[in-house]
Amino acid sequence: MTTDRAKLVQAALPILVGLLFLAGWEAFVRIEQIPVYILPGPIRIAERLWEDWDTLSDSLLVTLGVTFAALAAAVIGGGGLAILFAQSKWIEASLFPFAVILQVTPIVAIAPLILIYVPNTELALLICAWIVAFFPILSNTTLGLNSTDPNFLDLMQLYRAKRWQTLWYLRIPNAMPYFLGGLKIAGGLSLIGAVVAEFAAGTATAGTGLAYRILESSYRLDIPRMYAGLVLLSLTGILIFASFATLSWLILHRWHDSATRRER
Amino acid sequence: MDTVTNAPPLVHLEKVSKTFSNGTAAIAGLDLELRCGSFTSLLGPSGCGKSTALRMIAGLTAPSTGSVTWDRGRPELGFVFQEPTLMPWRTVWGNVFLPLRLAGLTRAQAEPRIADALARVGLTGFERSYPRQLSGGMKMRVSIARALVTHPSLLLMDEPFAALDEITRSRLNDDLLSVWAAQRLTIGFVTHSVFESVFLSDRILVMAARPGRVVADIAIDAPYPRTEAFRTSEVYNHHCRIVSKALKDAMGGQHDH
Ligand SMILES: Nc1ncnc2c1ncn2[C@@H]1O[C@H](COP(=O)(O)OP(=O)(O)O)[C@@H](O)[C@H]1O
Ligand SMILES: [Mg+2]
Numbered sequence: 001m002t003t004d005r006a007k008l009v010q011a012a013l014p015i016l017v018g019l020l021f022l023a024g025w026e027a028f029v030r031i032e033q034i035p036v037y038i039l040p041g042p043i044r045i046a047e048r049l050w051e052d053w054d055t056l057s058d059s060l061l062v063t064l065g066v067t068f069a070a071l072a073a074a075v076i077g078g079g080g081l082a083i084l085f086a087q088s089k090w091i092e093a094s095l096f097p098f099a100v101i102l103q104v105t106p107i108v109a110i111a112p113l114i115l116i117y118v119p120n121t122e123l124a125l126l127i128c129a130w131i132v133a134f135f136p137i138l139s140n141t142t143l144g145l146n147s148t149d150p151n152f153l154d155l156m157q158l159y160r161a162k163r164w165q166t167l168w169y170l171r172i173p174n175a176m177p178y179f180l181g182g183l184k185i186a187g188g189l190s191l192i193g194a195v196v197a198e199f200a201a202g203t204a205t206a207g208t209g210l211a212y213r214i215l216e217s218s219y220r221l222d223i224p225r226m227y228a229g230l231v232l233l234s235l236t237g238i239l240i241f242a243s244f245a246t247l248s249w250l251i252l253h254r255w256h257d258s259a260t261r262r263e264r
Numbered sequence: 265m266d267t268v269t270n271a272p273p274l275v276h277l278e279k280v281s282k283t284f285s286n287g288t289a290a291i292a293g294l295d296l297e298l299r300c301g302s303f304t305s306l307l308g309p310s311g312c313g314k315s316t317a318l319r320m321i322a323g324l325t326a327p328s329t330g331s332v333t334w335d336r337g338r339p340e341l342g343f344v345f346q347e348p349t350l351m352p353w354r355t356v357w358g359n360v361f362l363p364l365r366l367a368g369l370t371r372a373q374a375e376p377r378i379a380d381a382l383a384r385v386g387l388t389g390f391e392r393s394y395p396r397q398l399s400g401g402m403k404m405r406v407s408i409a410r411a412l413v414t415h416p417s418l419l420l421m422d423e424p425f426a427a428l429d430e431i432t433r434s435r436l437n438d439d440l441l442s443v444w445a446a447q448r449l450t451i452g453f454v455t456h457s458v459f460e461s462v463f464l465s466d467r468i469l470v471m472a473a474r475p476g477r478v479v480a481d482i483a484i485d486a487p488y489p490r491t492e493a494f495r496t497s498e499v500y501n502h503h504c505r506i507v508s509k510a511l512k513d514a515m516g517g518q519h520d521h
Contacts, residue, residue, distance in 0.1 A: 151349045154324050158343050159366045159414075169362065173353045255352040255394050 040224040048224035049231065056213060060232055063209040066122065066194040067187075067240070070129030074186055077130070078137030079179065086145040086171060096142075103135040107193055111200035121201055125209070128197030133190035140182030144175025177256050180248040187240040195233065210236075273297035273335055274418060274450050275321055280330030281475070282316050290316045292475035294330070298418070303444055303451045305461035305468045307507065309515055313476025314454040315346075318420050321452060342411030344421040348403035350395040350410075356382070357391040360410045367414070374413075381413040384443055401432035405439075412443065419444075420452045425460070434495075437463055445488060458511060462503045463490060470507070472514040480510040 022042045028034070029041035036044055049056065081099070085092035111128045118124040148171055156166045198211035210229050217225035252259035276297035282290045291313040298304050298321070306314045319325040320332055322343050350359045360381055364374040382388055385405040395403055404424055411419055425433045441464065444451055455461050461468050462484055470480035486499045494500050 149349070151345050151347060152351070154319075154345070155343070155349060155362075156366070157324060158322060158341065159363045161366045165366055169365070170351070173351070176353070255396060257396075 037221050037223050040227060044224050045227040045231065048222075049228040052225060052228065056210070056228060056232060059208050059210045059213045059229075060236065063191070063194055063198070063211065063233075064236065066125045066129055066198075066209065067191045067236075070126050070133055070194060071187060071190040073126070073130045074133035074137050074190065075183065078134040078182070078186075079141055082138050082141035082145055082175075083167070083172075085142050086167070092142070099135060099138055102131055107132050107196050108200065111197045115197075115201050125194055125197045125201065128200075129190045129193035132193035133186040136185040136189065137179065137182040140178040140185075141175050144178025145171045147178075148174050177248075177252055177258060180244070180251065184241060184244045184248065187244045188237055191233070191237050191240060271299040271301055274300045274339070275332065275334050277317070277320065277327075278331050278333065280317075280320065280327045280332065282313070282320065282325065283328045289475045291327075292477060294477050296469055296478050298450055298452050299467075301448055301450055302467055303441075303453065303465045305453045305455055305465040306471060307455060307458065307461045307468050307511060308471030308476070309473055309511075310456055312471045312473035312514075314456075314471060315422050316476065317471075318422050318452060318454050321418075322420050339417040340414050342414060342416035342419040344404075344407050344411050344419070344424045346423045346426060348395070348400075348407040350403055350406055352395050354394075355391065356387065356393050356395070356398070356406050359395070359406055360413050363410060363414050377413055377415075378409075381409040384412060384446070385409045385439065399432075401428055401436060404428065404436060408440070408443070412447075416449070418450045418452065422454045423456065424453075426456070433460070438491075440464065441488065441490060458504055458507050462500060462507055463495060468507055470510045470514050472516075479514045482507055482510060 026041040026043055029039060040048070081095070085096065107128055110131065111124075114127055115121070115124045118127060152170050152174075153166070156170055161169070194209070195211040198209045199215060202212050202215040210233055214226050214229040214233075217223070217229065249259050274297075277294055280294040281292040284290060294313070294317060296306075296317070306317060308314050316325060320327050322341055323332075323338075324343075351362070354362070357378060360378045361371070361374050364377065378391075379388070382391065385408050387402065387405050387409060390398070390402070390406075395406070398406070407424070411421075425436055428436065437460065440451075443449070453461070453464060465484055466488075468480075468482045468484060469478045470482065471477065472479045482503075484503050486494065486497075486503070
C-alpha cells in the first residue's frame with residue numbers, strides 16, 4: 001500500500017512542478033506586461049495551437065511520416081548490417097569505421113549536401129533522419145549479437161545447430177534488449193534528424209513539416225505559433241520515447257532483468 | 265558390480281594431450297575409457313583438466329594429440345554444464361524443446377518427449393515458468409531434462425551440483441541415480457567432491473594436475489539402489505577414505521584442500 005502511494009506521489013511531483021512553472025511563467029508575462037512578440041504566456045500559446053490546429057496537425061503528420069519512415073529504414077538497415085557484421089569479423093572490421101564516420105559528422109553539416117544531390121526533398125529528409133537514427137541501432141545490436149554466453153554456443157555446437165539456427169534461436173533473442181535500447185534512442189534521434197533536415201531545406205523548397213511551420217512563423221514574427229510548433233514537437237518526442245519504452249517492456253518483462261520488477 | 269567393470273567401453277581416450285593456444289598444457293598422457301552403462305566420476309583438484317577432458321569427449325574441444333575413439337559409433341550425447349545455461353527468454357518447456365527443435369521436430373512431435381523428460385526430473389507443472397522464477401536446484405533440473413530429452417545414451421555432467429546447497433544437492437544426487445537406473449545410461453560425471461563421487465559412481469578416476477592425467481582408477485563396489493542408509497554405512501566411509509587418500513596422493517601430498 002505504502003509503495004503504491006509513494007509511486008503516486010512520484011508521478012504527481014513532476015506534474016506539480018510543471019504546473020507551477022507554467023503558472024509562474026504566465027504570472028511573470030502578465031505582471032511585467034511582456035509583449036507577445038517577445039515572450040507569449042502559456043495560455044496564449046495554447047490558444048495559438050488551437051487556432052492553427054488544422055495547419056499544425058497536418059504538418060505534424062508530415063514530420064511524423066518522415067520520422068517513422070526513417071526509423072523503419074534504420075531498423076532494417078542497422079539491424080541488417082549488425083547481422084551481417086555478426087557473420088564475420090572481417091566484414092565488421094572493414095565497414096564499422098564508416099558507420100562511425102557517418103555518425104560523428106554533424107547532420108546539420110551534411111543535410112545541405114544531401115538536399116542538393118537528392119532532388120526529391122521528402123527523400124532527402126528521410127535520408128538525413130535515417131543517418132542519425134541508424135547508428136544507435138547498429139552499434140547496440142552488434143554488441144548484443146556478439147555478447148553471447150560461450151556456454152550457449154557450446155550448447156548449440158553440441159546439438160549441431162546450423163549457422164542460421166544459432167543466429168535465430170540464440171544470437172537474435174540475446175541481442176533483443178540491446179536492440180530495443182538502441183531503438184529508444186533512435187526514435188528520438190530520428191525526429192531530431194527529420195527536424196534538422198527540414199530546417200536546412202526550409203529556405204530552398206517548400207516543405208510542410210512542423211519544422212518548416214516554426215521557421216515560417218519566425219519570418220512572420222508570430223512567436224506564439226513558434227512556441228505552439230515547439231510544444232507539438234516536444235510532445236511528439238516524448239510520445240515516441242514512451243511508446244518504445246512500453247514496447248520494450250512488453251517484449252522483455254517476462255525475462256529480462258531491465259524490465260522485471262524485483263519483489264521484496 | 266562385475267557387470268560394469270567387464271562392460272565394453274563406449275568411448276576411450278588414448279594418450280590424449282591438450283595444449284591451449286596460450287601455451288597452457290592442460291592435459292598430457294591422458295588415458296581413460298567410459299564403459300557402457302557405468303557411472304564414472306572424474307575427480308580431481310580444480311584446474312587439473314576435468315572439464316577439458318569432458319569437453320573433448322563431447323567434441324567441444326579437439327585434442328592436441330592422441331585420439332578419442334567411439335567403439336560403436338558416436339552415440340547421442342547429453343551435456344550438463346556447471347551453470348544451468350538456460351535461455352532466459354524461453355520458458356522451461358521452450359528450453360527443453362530446444363535440442364529437438366534444432367533437430368527439426370515440431371512442437372507436436374516434441375510434446376510427449378518433453379513431458380516425459382520433465383516428469384523424470386520432477387518438474388511437471390512448471391512448463392510455463394521462466395528460468396528466473398526458479399530456484400537454483402530447479403534450474404539444474406531443467407538443464408538435466410534438456411540433456412535427457414534427446415534420449416542420449418551418454419550423459420556428460422561438469423560439476424552440475426557444485427553451486428547448490430547440501431540438501432538440494434543430495435536430493436538431486438538421488439534423482440540422478442533413479443534416472444540413471446531407469447535409462448541404463450552411461451554417465452561421465454565431473455566433481456571435486458569425494459563424498460559426491462563415492463555416493464554416485466561405480467567407478468572413480470582420480471586426476472592429478474599439471475599436466476592433467478588419470479592417476480587412480482577406483483571401483484566403488486557397493487550395490488545400487490543407494491539410499492540415505494548408504495551415506496552412513498561402513499562401506500561408504502571405507503570408500504571415502506580410499507578415495508580421499510588417492511586424491512591427496514594425486515595432489516602431491518598437500519593436505520590443504
Ligand atoms: N580455453 C582455455 N584457454 C586456455 N587455458 C585453458 C582454457 N580452458 C582451460 N584452460 C586451462 O587448462 C587447465 C585445466 O582447465 P579445466 O579443464 O577447466 O580444469 P578443471 O575443470 O579440472 O578445473 C587450467 O589450468 C585452465 O586454466
Ligand atoms: Mg571445470
